[in-house]
Amino acid sequence: MSRHLTDAIIYKLHRYSDSSAVARAFTADFGKIKLFVPKAFSKKGGLLTCFPGILDFQMKESSDLCRFYAFTQKPEFYRFIDSHEIMIRLHFIFEVMDALYQEREKDGYLMKLITKIDNTNFRKAASFTVRHIFEKNGVLPDFNVCAGCGDENSTEGYVLGGEYFCGKCRHSGIRVSGSVMLFMKSAQVSELMKNLIINRENETEIISFFAQFYKSLYGKELKSASTLSFLL
Numbered sequence: 037m038s039r040h041l042t043d044a045i046i047y048k049l050h051r052y053s054d055s056s057a058v059a060r061a062f063t064a065d066f067g068k069i070k071l072f073v074p075k076a077f078s079k080k081g082g083l084l085t086c087f088p089g090i091l092d093f094q095m096k097e098s099s100d101l102c103r104f105y106a107f108t109q110k111p112e113f114y115r116f117i118d119s120h121e122i123m124i125r126l127h128f129i130f131e132v133m134d135a136l137y138q139e140r141e142k143d144g145y146l147m148k149l150i151t152k153i154d155n156t157n158f159r160k161a162a163s164f165t166v167r168h169i170f171e172k173n174g175v176l177p178d179f180n181v182c183a184g185c186g187d188e189n190s191t192e193g194y195v196l197g198g199e200y201f202c203g204k205c206r207h208s209g210i211r212v213s214g215s216v217m218l219f220m221k222s223a224q225v226s227e228l229m230k231n232l233i234i235n236r237e238n239e240t241e242i243i244s245f246f247a248q249f250y251k252s253l254y255g256k257e258l259k260s261a262s263t264l265s266f267l268l
Contacts, residue, residue, distance in 0.1 A: 037096055039105070042066060043147060044091035046083055046107065047130040049076055059083065059104070061091060062133065064147040067140045069093070071104040086126045088113045088151055100139055119155055124267055125162035126150070128243070128260040132166050135254065136173040143172060160234045163242045167223055170246070175253060179212070179220040192217050195249060210248045215241045240268050 048060035057076035062068050071093060076082045089110050094103035116122050129150065137143070149165040170176040177200040181188050184205030193202040194209030201209070212220075215238040222228040234242070247261035 037094055037103075039092070039094045040065070041090055041092050043088065043151075044107070045088050045130075045147075045150065046071075046085055046091075047126070048134070049073070049083060049085060051077065055082075057083075058101070060134065062130065062147070062150075063091060064144050065142065066095070067142045068134065068137055069095075069102050069140060070100055071102045073104045083107060084109065084117060086116055086123060086130070088116070113151070115154055119158070122153055122155065122158050124260070124264050125153070125158055128258070128264050129162060129165050129169070131258055131260045132169050132246070132250065135250070135256075135258075136169055136175075146172075159236075159239045160229075160232065163219060163234060163239060164223055164229065166246055167220070170249070179217060180224075190217070195245075195252075198253070210245060210252060212245065213241050216245045236268055240265060243268075 043064040044061045046059050046061045049057045051057050052072070055075050055077045057073050059071045059073045059076065060068060061071055073083060087109050090108045092105040092107070094105065096102055116126065133146070146165070146168060149161070149168060153161040153165070167176065175198065177195050177198060179200050182190055182193065182202040182205055183199035184201045187202045187204070190202035192214045193200060193212050194206045195201075195212060196206055196209035200212065219232065219234065219238070219242055222232045243261055243265055247258045247265075250256070250258050
């Protein structure tokens with residue numbers, strides 16, 4: 037067994053007893069882990085979810101349940117819990133991550149993306165972060181070329197069977213609107229992504245695409261996507 041300090045975000049708490057819980061945390065150094073937290077719901081104040089901080093824990097090689105010692109919140113991230121807009125998107129991000137990532141699958145870049153989200157960029161930053169999760173998992177289609185005819189200049193189309201097809205080759209599947217296509221292609225070029233503007237309507241289309249794409253792969257609904265779309 038080894039004890040560690042790492043940047044982390046506790047994103048889910050399952051009540052185990054009156055005060056204790058089994059927690060899910062995403063860490064910069066060890067990926068997602070499971071923890072037993074004795075006083076998660078104490079009267080003096082328990083743990084806050086989706087609040088970045090420093091996690092002190094002990095890894096157990098013989099069990100996937102780690103031992104919790106302490107969690108120190110980082111004050112600069114009060115912007116997360118002070119913003120409803122950020123929080124609902126964080127729940128979306130973590131639902132996707134929890135479904136696609138394996139236990140202890142490392143992704144330090146994901147932590148960097150999440151901690152860069154603020155009140156000025158939450159629409160674009162959250163969408164880019166979810167795209168990264170799908171891409172890292174190896175399931176994101178190649179939007180640069182139509183799988184049917186090889187067209188590299190299409191501006192919209194459909195995703196079917198995990199592949200992208202232009203509108204000339206397919207007329208059914210998961211719709212890839214012009215806004216979704218522009219986002220997917222811009223995400224590959226830092227300068228284009230920097231200058232890309234995502235408004236409420238664009239974000240709604242992007243979230244809808246991710247939710248439908250996820251369902252086509254795993255046969256399940258993303259609950260947070262429905263909530264986010266309703267609140268947008």
